[in-house]
Amino acid sequence: MDPSLKTFLTSLAPFDESELNDAGELFTYDLIKKDRFFLKAGHFSDRIGYVKSGMLRFYFESGRKETTTFFASPGTLAVDLHSFLMCIPSKESVEALADTEILYVKRKDLYSLYPGNWKWQQVGRILMEQYFVASEERTTRLQCQSAHKLYEQFIQRHPEVVRVASLSYIASYLGMTPETLSRIRKIP
Secondary structure: OOHHHHHHHHOOOOOOHHHHHHHHOOEEEEEEOOOOEEEOOOOEOOEEEEEEEEEEEEEEEEOOEEEEEEEEOOOOEEOOHHHHHHOOEOOOEEEEEEEEEEEEEEHHHHHHHOOOOHHHHHHHHHHHHHHHHHHHHHHHHHHHOOHHHHHHHHHHHOHHHHHHOOHHHHHHHOOOOHHHHHHHHHOO
16 A cells, blocks of 8 residues: 555554555556546546545536636545435546546445444544535635635645646635636735
8 A cells, every 4th residue: 555545544543554455455546647537527436536646626517617616635535525425426527637646445445444444434434524624614714704815825725736726726716706816816
């Protein structure tokens, strides 16, 4: 198993080396080239990916408009959780903004780990908790903070995204137009 993935997993549960090595064969390495997809809308999200390097953008389309919902940078996970949990087609697409190395596990394989080891169950629970908290925090920020404050916090929390993603993607994620973001960036 990849060392960075081991570090990530042991931050969530007290795995020993043999437990991780045994599960390592269930994880597959993939290189997603820039502008290619980890997931396309309309397909079932049947795998969870750990981003080793690169950057992914999650977005959905409404008419001709794309709305960015998340950026997956190194050390984060890539999955349309709603599709993954409910076994329904995804409404989102997940596209590489740069060449992206990813280690993924298929849904059926991940679920096969749960009954045999409480630590995998703990990983699932903690990831759900983190996802819920992050979602709640984002909703609150978008509803309660000024556009300027949103952008300031974004560049502090996600400098790697600012280096890779286009301003239109960042504006979309922050719930503003590219013109508004351009004006905000000029304010000292």
